[in-house]
Amino acid sequence: MTQHDTIFSKPLPSISDFCFDQQVVEVFPDMINRSVPGYSSILQTLPQLVTQYVQPNSHLYDLGCSLGAATLAMRKGCEQTKNCKIIGIDNAQPMIERAQLHLDGYRSDVPVELICQDLAATKIENASVVVLNFTLQFIPENKRDEVIQNIYNGMNKGGALLIAEKIRHSDSQMNDVLIDLHHDFKRANGYSELEISQKRAAIENVMKVDTLEVHQQRFNKAGFRHSAVWFQCFNFAAMLAVK
């Protein structure tokens, strides 16, 4: 059973930068479902997209895999494809340990290897599908181009990058509207004003969000031939880029 997220429910004397520690691991499924509009819809669609782009004898990467929710969805999408391997990467040790327990609970013929390391140091090779499900937003802005280029370089032709992110609208008035809708979503899911404002303070230094235009330009610059937004709910979007 996943625990209810109350991390920011009491007034904190000072707000530290958000990090993925044991306390977050314990409440993570509840936190992400109540905080990210469209999270479950995105996960539900992943198997279909994986099935469309997976290639036999290739690797699939889940970068920033947390507890392995996207890893499991990816595995569903490649059960019928010969000789695939999924590699899940996360640099938070408590996340990887819990993810291993989750994965061990479900049987499958598709091998999954979970590794605790920085995704920026991960060698991507022979990749048909790479998933970055709400992960790039935690990478320092000046490292993002390099991360996407490294992924592109390790992908096979015809392979797909499936990336979901919190986004910023380039028109500041529209951006405010989307943020208000997101905060209403959090309120409707039981978060108080205090929780919303303390969480916002905790993530502001560690989660700098890009506009859709910046993402698009980054895909083009890396060499991707096609890219599209396939889902958006308020200021959260899922994109697809094909090599």
Ligand SMILES: Nc1ncnc2c1ncn2[C@@H]1O[C@H](C[S@+](CC[C@H]([NH3+])C(=O)[O-])CC(=O)[O-])[C@@H](O)[C@H]1O
């Ligand atoms: N440099 C890094 N290297 C590796 N991992 C990192 C790095 N920086 C952050 N992470 C990891 O990226 C994950 C982001 S959560 C992803 C949800 C998941 N994809 C899901 O579909 O459930 C999204 C969120 O919490 O909003 C965390 O587990 C971090 O430890």
Ligand SMILES: O=C(O)C(=O)Cc1ccccc1
């Ligand atoms: O909670 C928020 O406001 C978010 O933007 C999403 C989120 C979800 C989980 C960890 C960090 C940020």
